[in-house]
Amino acid sequence: MNEPLVSIITPVYNAERFLSDTIKSVQNQTYKNWEILLIDDCSKDNSAQIIKEFQKYDNRIKYIKLKKNSGASVSRNEGIRNAKGRFIAFVDSDDIWKPEKLEIQIKYMLKENLGFTFTSYRYMKENGELTNKIAKAPSKINYNGLLKNTIIGCSTVVIDREIVDYFEMPLVRRGQDTATWLQILRKEKYAYGIEQDLVNYRLVGESLSSNKIKALKRTWNTYRNVEKLGLLKSSYVFCFYVFNAIKKRI
Template sequence: MPTYANELVSIITPVYNKERYIAQTIDSIRAQTVGDWELLLIDDCSTDRSAAIIEQYRKQDVRIRYHKLAQNGGAAVARNEALTRAKGRYVAFLDADDLWKPEKLEKQLAFMRDKGVGFTYTAIEMIDENGAPRRGKRPVREKVDYHYLLSNTIIACSSVLMDREIVGDFRMPLVRKGQDFATWLSILRKGHMAYGLDEALVLYRVAPGSISSNKWAALARTWHIYRKQEQLPLVSSLWHFGLYTFHAIKKYWM
């Protein structure tokens, strides 16, 4: 097993044309009540001012690390690059347009150390493109196993914190969309459980039109994960797909 910096949290953030939000995202990390972290910003060949904004922060804070990919590869490639470079025992994910509340890491680290578990996530609140509340707290389940997750994508990527000494080293499947869901499934399939901290410590940004424009693509990639990655039988795939669709509708509209 690789040797990690024992108390360090490696925060992984892929960046692609996020000049509008990246400063707010970095500020939310620097405001954390826990200071033992490194931020790995992996630039997936942005064409806007993201790199220039990040450079200003990097000059101010040695905990911020920046790497630009040689070619655009998608979020999975960027996150895997960060996972290879990460020094911390703990790994957290934060998308470049989402935000953390200041006590996020402190509370989640205490939660997972108290329970002695390696895979945790938290509740979230949804905000719009301007940061205004869009929907209140989405409650989370105390424990999520492999079979439950197949039917309900309850784990928000920006809320996840893992202990690599417990779950082991891992990488994300090289797919353009849905790689986080596929990753959680691959970890839980090995017998691990995901433990939910039912407190909204993440502000999840929903861009206008993103739900309606991407809903069919989301359904298609979920079906692909069932059949190709997880190799579920047809009947089982149909059963979980029906439940997944219901929970997706409930998450955004009910």
């Protein structure tokens, strides 16, 4: 098989409502050489049974169970350490990939010799109904650009491990994905965006206003406690982040 192996990392915690749809969206990829590592963070629902049922018919599906509930960053790092692929991709357990997602992204990365790419994504209601709102990926973004605009959706990212040095996610409960992209962009000049919306991002659970407040706190924590930015620079880039977050939602 000529296609390089893609290892897809999915943390799973009490994900039974949407997990099957997520796995099916991976199985429906036109790009076929992949494995998906589903890391069970001690779920209390039927997530494990759902995964094991899929495993009976598809040996590309891997199940890993953590010994204790540890959060998404630990789960994703366990997946990265067990991944066999040249490429690392991420999809959250309630998001949906469009069938051509991997094919378009991997082809682009191989052609242009890119280590880090992401795509636009479309917002989806909790019930699966698609909205007209799309978070549009810029053609490229660097470290300072990402500080001002956390546009990179985790479920859209693919990393080429032959180009990007070994990486793991910082051990923080929230915002570990953006912190990881910032960490990578300290070494890589750019992350490159694909304009097509190839992922449907599900808005789940709490009210939009509650989620916005959490996102603001999470981003501020990333600036101050993960990136160790000073108060002045944190305040400066935070203003841009708020502006871009509002623009993204309109």
